[in-house]
Amino acid sequence: MGQKMLDILKDLPIEAQVMILSAVPVTELRATIPIAIALGMEPMTALFYALLGNFIPVIPLLLWLPLVINTLNKYDHSKRLVQWVLSRTRAKSAKLQKYEALGLMLIVSVPLPLTGIWSGSIAAFLFGIPFKMALPAITLGMIIAGILVTLASMGFYTVVELMGIPMAVVLIGALAIVYFIYKKR
Template identity: 45%
Template sequence: MEQILTYISNEIMVLLVAAMPLMELRGAIPIGVSLGITPLHATILGLFGSMIPVPFLLLLLKPIFIKMKKHPYWRKLVDWITKRTLRKTEKVHKYKSLGLLLFVAVPLPTTGVWTGAIAASLLNIPFKQAFTAIFMGNTIAALIIMTISHVAVNL
């Protein structure tokens, strides 16, 4: 029974790590594999977990940013996030959904679903297009990370 609870706890940990900004599935899959979860299972958990915040970010980010900009303290933070995101997502601006897909697909730090969702929101990419592009890009990134994790485990 204790083994089952540990396994479930490990799965929940992978889901939660995947939903966190910065870590996302790029950290969740290797963590899952290091905890004894198979690369495929860790990938599915990581992909699902990392997509949890996306609809909320796409729907709520712009209204929250508008409210935050009304206060001087929060305005600086919103301006910093906006400038940083737009600087990193020039290709997304040019190619819209395809650029967003490619941006999220590259498994490097700060190119994941959080930054992609922020960029989509700031660039007014419609929800359905943005969600689809982010999901597809995230799936590609997940497959790349899964392959690397699988190779690392079998060395």
């Protein structure tokens, strides 16, 4: 980011900073939650604002990406590149094609770089996953990723202290089920 953007961000309340950083494709919530917690924000508050900010671009991406791709396909200098990216991506993602919305949710839920809502929205377009299936899948994947990043940022003992042993066990069990489903696919 440019210096002007950093100056603007530092003048905003921390909640707005977290939302903006979560909406950006480079940081998304995977980097923003640990940053917010390190800056002193409560973990659940950081999760809330990061999820809110990360959700902001989802609907515009799902709705406008076809228009952008179609516009790029009209120009010779970008058409070949777009077609190459589309065909290569489709050929490399048989699992996503097979499992559609579930595969999309699993891809977005993995808290690693290049697997967030931006990538999930692009994948939904590439594989023709309809908006009514893509939106809930991406949203659920985003929530799972946010919880995983928050848990990793907080540490297990802090989670037990905050939620109590029964809730922590239920949450970890649910996350383990998602992990095994992902690994099995």
